[in-house]
Amino acid sequence: MGKIICACGHENPEGTLLCEKCGQPLTEEGKKSKILNMRYDGIAIRSKTRNKSIVDKIWNFFSSVKVGVTLIIINLVAASIGTIFPQEFYVSVSTEEQKAAYYEETYGSLGKLYYELGLSNVYSSWWFQILVGMLAISIIVASIDRGLPLHRSLKNQRVKRHTSFMKRQRIVAEGPVTEGDPSKTLNLIEEKMKALKYKVRRDGNALLAERGRFARYGPYINHVGLIIFLFGVMLRLVPGFYVDESMWIREGETRAVPGMDGYFIENEDFILEMHDNEKTENQELQGVNVVAKNYQTDVKLYKQSEDAVPGQADNLELVEDYSIRVNHPLQHEGFSFYQMDFRLNELKTMKFELTKKETGESLGEVSIDLTNPQKEYVLNDQTKVELLGFYPDFSGFENGEPQTKTPDPNNPAFIFKMVTPEKPEGEVSFVAIQQTIEPNGDNTYKMEFQSVEMRDMSGLTVHKDSTIPILAIGGVIFMLGVAIGSYWNHRRVWVEQLEDGTIRLAAHTNKNWFSIKKDLNALSEFAHLPRYIDQGEEDKEADGEGKEKEGDSTL
Amino acid sequence: MSLIDISGNLLFVAFIAYLVGTFFFGGAIKSSKPDGAAKRADKWGKLAIIITIIGFIAHLSYFITRWIYTGHAPVSNMFEFTTAFGMFIIAAFILIYYMYRLTALGLVALPIALLIIGYAAMFPNDVDPLVPSLQSYWLTIHVITAALGQSVLAISAVAGLLYLLKDTDPNAKTKGRFWLEAVLYFMVLVIGFILATVTFRVIGYEADFTYVDKEGMNQEITYNMPAVFGMNEYVLLTDDVLEPFVETAPVINAQKLTTVFWSFIFGTILYILIRLITRRSILSMLHPLVKKVNLNLLDEIGYRSVLIGFPIFSLGALVFAMIWAQEAWGRFWGWDPKEVWALITWLFYAAYLHLRLSKGWEGNKSAWLACIGFAIILFNLIVVNLVIAGLHSYA
Numbered sequence A: 001m002g003k004i005i006c007a008c009g010h011e012n013p014e015g016t017l018l019c020e021k022c023g024q025p026l027t028e029e030g031k032k033s034k035i036l037n038m039r040y041d042g043i044a045i046r047s048k049t050r051n052k053s054i055v056d057k058i059w060n061f062f063s064s065v066k067v068g069v070t071l072i073i074i075n076l077v078a079a080s081i082g083t084i085f086p087q088e089f090y091v092s093v094s095t096e097e098q099k100a101a102y103y104e105e106t107y108g109s110l111g112k113l114y115y116e117l118g119l120s121n122v123y124s125s126w127w128f129q130i131l132v133g134m135l136a137i138s139i140i141v142a143s144i145d146r147g148l149p150l151h152r153s154l155k156n157q158r159v160k161r162h163t164s165f166m167k168r169q170r171i172v173a174e175g176p177v178t179e180g181d182p183s184k185t186l187n188l189i190e191e192k193m194k195a196l197k198y199k200v201r202r203d204g205n206a207l208l209a210e211r212g213r214f215a216r217y218g219p220y221i222n223h224v225g226l227i228i229f230l231f232g233v234m235l236r237l238v239p240g241f242y243v244d245e246s247m248w249i250r251e252g253e254t255r256a257v258p259g260m261d262g263y264f265i266e267n268e269d270f271i272l273e274m275h276d277n278e279k280t281e282n283q284e285l286q287g288v289n290v291v292a293k294n295y296q297t298d299v300k301l302y303k304q305s306e307d308a309v310p311g312q313a314d315n316l317e318l319v320e321d322y323s324i325r326v327n328h329p330l331q332h333e334g335f336s337f338y339q340m341d342f343r344l345n346e347l348k349t350m351k352f353e354l355t356k357k358e359t360g361e362s363l364g365e366v367s368i369d370l371t372n373p374q375k376e377y378v379l380n381d382q383t384k385v386e387l388l389g390f391y392p393d394f395s396g397f398e399n400g401e402p403q404t405k406t407p408d409p410n411n412p413a414f415i416f417k418m419v420t421p422e423k424p425e426g427e428v429s430f431v432a433i434q435q436t437i438e439p440n441g442d443n444t445y446k447m448e449f450q451s452v453e454m455r456d457m458s459g460l461t462v463h464k465d466s467t468i469p470i471l472a473i474g475g476v477i478f479m480l481g482v483a484i485g486s487y488w489n490h491r492r493v494w495v496e497q498l499e500d501g502t503i504r505l506a507a508h509t510n511k512n513w514f515s516i517k518k519d520l521n522a523l524s525e526f527a528h529l530p531r532y533i534d535q536g537e538e539d540k541e542a543d544g545e546g547k548e549k550e551g552d553s554t555l
Numbered sequence B: 001m002s003l004i005d006i007s008g009n010l011l012f013v014a015f016i017a018y019l020v021g022t023f024f025f026g027g028a029i030k031s032s033k034p035d036g037a038a039k040r041a042d043k044w045g046k047l048a049i050i051i052t053i054i055g056f057i058a059h060l061s062y063f064i065t066r067w068i069y070t071g072h073a074p075v076s077n078m079f080e081f082t083t084a085f086g087m088f089i090i091a092a093f094i095l096i097y098y099m100y101r102l103t104a105l106g107l108v109a110l111p112i113a114l115l116i117i118g119y120a121a122m123f124p125n126d127v128d129p130l131v132p133s134l135q136s137y138w139l140t141i142h143v144i145t146a147a148l149g150q151s152v153l154a155i156s157a158v159a160g161l162l163y164l165l166k167d168t169d170p171n172a173k174t175k176g177r178f179w180l181e182a183v184l185y186f187m188v189l190v191i192g193f194i195l196a197t198v199t200f201r202v203i204g205y206e207a208d209f210t211y212v213d214k215e216g217m218n219q220e221i222t223y224n225m226p227a228v229f230g231m232n233e234y235v236l237l238t239d240d241v242l243e244p245f246v247e248t249a250p251v252i253n254a255q256k257l258t259t260v261f262w263s264f265i266f267g268t269i270l271y272i273l274i275r276l277i278t279r280r281s282i283l284s285m286l287h288p289l290v291k292k293v294n295l296n297l298l299d300e301i302g303y304r305s306v307l308i309g310f311p312i313f314s315l316g317a318l319v320f321a322m323i324w325a326q327e328a329w330g331r332f333w334g335w336d337p338k339e340v341w342a343l344i345t346w347l348f349y350a351a352y353l354h355l356r357l358s359k360g361w362e363g364n365k366s367a368w369l370a371c372i373g374f375a376i377i378l379f380n381l382i383v384v385n386l387v388i389a390g391l392h393s394y395a
């Protein structure tokens, strides 16, 4: 690799813009410009020095800020497209055909197109994930590309800089001191700059005051945080790091917790409370009558003892008694239980009485647990009711056979065989809500409906996310990084006293010129320095307002 | 007087103070004669900022009294959130003012806050009960920090707008001039919305409809403006009111569309009147006012406010939002439109910061970017809340 030898004799690596030692501009562009481009202090960044192999080309592609910004914008646009119509996971239908139909019916042909292009599931599409991946690569490559050389050059700064470096800073001052003894000036400057919390170094007749250098590391720290965060998000794809299960559990039921071996949970009670306020204007506008106040499931969490048979709900030890509410999940050993959903008033048991039609005389009562119906209910040694068929969610007949829509007891129907001393061979009857059919003609006995018991059901989700600590660390590092990079800035003031006592000063900050000027005002007054000028301002005036600044090719 | 009435009056006081403050800021930066103009500017400017601070204290007291009355941070519906947003914009303005002492900022910041509060006042101001998912102190922390971040970011648009007002030549036919006038026209439209709402409210206009929503359910709706657009399969129940001209598809909320329509009509008439009476564009009226501001300084203030606002916004709108979502639903991110638009805002400002790494994106372009950023924030506040989120109607 070629070297660039500066007039001062220092050997710089190829691609250097400002001599590492004395700061002289090394490029034609630099020599001609009025104000030097101080980004990365003119060091050679990798992407500017190599461009031969394919690896170099890929590296250079990803390290470019132009590419980085383009990737940010593309991600932004892609994310926004996903909000035009609701995403599939907000649509409460399950099958593909239903989804397709939903988008077409609700949003017309645009909705259909949206669905067919896969935009209704943008965020888990492969191309969206590739876009995020490319953004991550870009962050990593750009940070390494610039961060390491920048660190090296910031560490090896010289105090004394070349005249052409000094004169080409945005803020410059040159001239004799305005009053007092010029031989004391450097001491005065040192004193004042130290009072302003600058670190001051001197080298002969030159002085460098520097403050807030660590702020230059802010962007690199925040990029590291972002990468850690994205890494954490990716880890969730690894099995075991992430459990996300949901379960329905009825009041009074005890069920094994999915994804959490050896644990059982019991639903003691589901509670729904409503606000009792008068209807507000917003409720009126939105057509909402009452607003929910609390969704709560009182649960007991159990653990199986060591020697128990897996999946068997015996030998349970109580570990926690808790009321799960929205915003107040039950947490145990990294697992969390969230109140997600509920269903009120599910039928629990139905009671019938076996009665003789004519007299209304009762032979006894049968209580059917709808989630756990028995094959037969024996009333005495001559009387029993056999359950020949059970249809929890009866939806009509097909080819003479009763059908059930779902396994949930929403609309239970039964086929009973009633065995009585009078009819020992049994009488068959089909019983559903509001409907009785007697296939063999006129029965003597009937199952008379008595009462139902209802109960509520809670929908809980069970989560375990071992990536959370990684995400949290990433988040904290990111926040630290942005705060450091945004709330502090790197200010430098170079001063040189020439043979004749003239002061030459140059100042630079990576942002916040307003504050460094305040520092300089205080300094000039204290050390009686010549007035500084802001060559950036002059630029503006000279070019005339409104003229766009030249683009800069170092991106 | 109950606490909630006191609270309402305090908000009114704040509004008046900002209105008066705006004129003082106007007086402060106007310069006619060179003699002592700087001194006069100083005096007016000082008064202006004092009035602004008084207004802010009243505004903050409104916020606190309402909080005490309702028992939760008053950021839970459109009225509450938007008035709070106005308050934070003033807070951010005061902060930046004391950093840079640039009076001219007030001339844009205060009117923007006024428009926002005026807009908020058009929404019902009853206290709404909180659904379970909103009953969390994380929500309070999240919303307040995010709004504060957005407000500081908004100041970069204030500086950007000032920059453009000065930088754009009102006499040269450029794209910049066209778009800047369009931005100013948009602000007039917000006044149009306020005028339309107030006008029809004073008249007491009401029209009841039934309609069929997209789930096929029968619903009722009340229009407070003459219904130009009717809901899907609407039936008009009130006599002697305007029958809608157009029936819309079920996914479109024709009532809101009607409001947009009338705001547009009122705003446009107002704009045309302004043009006819003054015989000038709004830009050429404002341009001379800002003659003396320093473009470099404005550019720096714009950049600085993004730098200050970006970390606060990241913390509030992303970090705290994720913590809350994790606690409420067990997932820190759910791709819900409001979340996605917070992410978009964040990505946009990240792009702004990176674009500034190149010199070509300082100054004029950067000022435009700041305005676009603010437009995204407003989009998230208005469109996402009222239109997109309405499609999902989540708790």
Ligand code: HEM
Pocket: A062, A063, A064, A065, A066, A067, A068, A069, A071, A072, A135, A138, A139, A142, A143, A146, A150, A216, A219, A220, A222, A223, A226, A482, A485, A486, B347, B350, B353, B354, B356, B357
């Ligand atoms: C969403 C993603 C990103 C975020 C939130 C982010 C954040 C930041 C922030 C806050 C700064 C400081 C800016 C300033 O102080 O003005 C910065 C600087 C920077 N970023 Fe990013 N960044 C992201 C993506 C990228 C990408 C994709 C690249 C790739 C090219 C990149 C390259 C840089 C560079 C080169 C700097 C300047 C560093 C310096 O001044 O020393 N960033 N970033």
